[in-house]
Amino acid sequence: MARRQASLQRAQDDDAPVGDLEGLLGYNLKRAYVILRNDFRDALGEDGFAPRVFSALSLIVQYPDITQSELARVLGIERSGLVAIVDDLEARRLVQRKPVPGDRRVQALAPTAAGIAAYDTARAAVQAHEAARLSNFTKAEQETLMQLLRKIRAVED
Amino acid sequence: MARRQASLQRAQDDDAPVGDLEGLLGYNLKRAYVILRNDFRDALGEDGFAPRVFSALSLIVQYPDITQSELARVLGIERSGLVAIVDDLEARRLVQRKPVPGDRRVQALAPTAAGIAAYDTARAAVQAHEAARLSNFTKAEQETLMQLLRKIRAVED
Numbered sequence: 039m040a041r042r043q044a045s046l047q048r049a050q051d052d053d054a055p056v057g058d059l060e061g062l063l064g065y066n067l068k069r070a071y072v073i074l075r076n077d078f079r080d081a082l083g084e085d086g087f088a089p090r091v092f093s094a095l096s097l098i099v100q101y102p103d104i105t106q107s108e109l110a111r112v113l114g115i116e117r118s119g120l121v122a123i124v125d126d127l128e129a130r131r132l133v134q135r136k137p138v139p140g141d142r143r144v145q146a147l148a149p150t151a152a153g154i155a156a157y158d159t160a161r162a163a164v165q166a167h168e169a170a171r172l173s174n175f176t177k178a179e180q181e182t183l184m185q186l187l188r189k190i191r192a193v194e195d
Numbered sequence: 196m197a198r199r200q201a202s203l204q205r206a207q208d209d210d211a212p213v214g215d216l217e218g219l220l221g222y223n224l225k226r227a228y229v230i231l232r233n234d235f236r237d238a239l240g241e242d243g244f245a246p247r248v249f250s251a252l253s254l255i256v257q258y259p260d261i262t263q264s265e266l267a268r269v270l271g272i273e274r275s276g277l278v279a280i281v282d283d284l285e286a287r288r289l290v291q292r293k294p295v296p297g298d299r300r301v302q303a304l305a306p307t308a309a310g311i312a313a314y315d316t317a318r319a320a321v322q323a324h325e326a327a328r329l330s331n332f333t334k335a336e337q338e339t340l341m342q343l344l345r346k347i348r349a350v351e352d
Contacts, residue, residue: 057257058318059250063325063337064231066344068246069271071228073347074221089225093216100214114226161215168220175346180220183343186336187223190230190328 074171081167082160090115092160094123095149098133099157103146105138132156231328238324239317247272249317251280252306255290256314260303262295289313 059065078089087095093113097104110120124147127133132153135145149157172180216222235246244252250270254261261269267277281304284290289310292302306314329337 058253060341060345062321063329063341064228064235064246064321065250066341066348067224067228067231070344070347071221071224072271074224078221089221093222096215114229164219164221171347172220174349175343179343179346182339184217184220184223186332186340186343187227188217189332189336190227191223192331 074168077167077171078164081163087160090119091123091126092157092164094120095127095132095153095157096161098127098147099149099154102148103136105144105146107144109147127153231325234324234328235321238320244317247276248280248283249314249321251277252284252289252310252314253318255284255304256306256311259305260293262301262303264301266304284310 075089078092079086082092090113094109097109097112101108106120106124107117109124110117113120124133124135128135131150134148134150136148138144138146175183232246235249236243239249247270251266254266254269258265263277263281264274266281267274270277281290281292285292288307291305291307293305295301295303332340
């Protein structure tokens with residue numbers, strides 16, 4: 039047993055792949071995502087926005103009068119899940135649902151002044167934490183990583 | 196409203212960043228991770244291993260006699276969470292807990308023959324799905340993506 043444990047230890051010390059898992063994209067994505075998710079929580083605090091609530095608010099602030107259907111599509115989540123997020127944002131008075139003239143089945147979403155302010159504060163905190171996390175990346179590496187991650191998404195569309 | 200909606204639509208058609216979110220690493224990681232997680236489920240089926248159970252089994256198969264503490268450390272998860280995973284694997288008779296001579300507080304983990312067979316089947320299925328997902332990536336792009344994802348993790352260590 040001692041020999042096997044030693045080889046596991048050495049593999050990690052050398053920053054060498056730990057067997058099969060390190061060769062899997064899903065594993066590497068998960069590990070990196072967990073770090074960024076924890077950073078996000080640190081940035082916004084215990085009572086801060088959950089990532090998907092932040093994402094929804096971001097789009098509502100940037101694209102006022104976006105509909106729930108559009109929001110669900112852009113975020114790639116189920117419409118049912120989105121309704122709960124919008125309910126949350128509306129309860130906090132950060133977002134308002136508004137009727138769309140000529141289509142009573144649809145409601146448009148608009149940020150309140152408090153919603154815009156809360157978003158700006160949260161965005162700045164998240165951006166600062168990401169910049170710190172990526173401090174050992176060159177600008178080119180950051181851009182390459184983003185492009186390759188988007189390329190994964192492009193295949194599904 | 197029509198104008199704003201048109202600009203959102205155009206931004207997506209052009210594959211241009213949809214505002215602030217596309218500039219955030221956390222957002223891009225999450226989107227890519229969700230795709231790979233869904234691929235993983237498709238690969239293993241409804242009753243297949245959850246990702247973290249698969250990861251634990253992978254390490255137990257590759258490093259027999261690994262301890263629970265080591266496993267938790269390598270996987271970057273809490274020891275309490277790991278115990279539930281090992282309980283699950285043991286209940287399915289894929290893994291056995293074994294006493295460690297000279298240290299009664301510690302138990303080593305070893306795969307059963309069924310555990311090794313189940314892992315080999317699952318690994319092949321996951322690898323095949325990942326290869327399909329990355330079919331539009333060059334080998335160099337795949338390697339660059341993996342390296343940059345590991346680099347994020349390296350900062351935390």
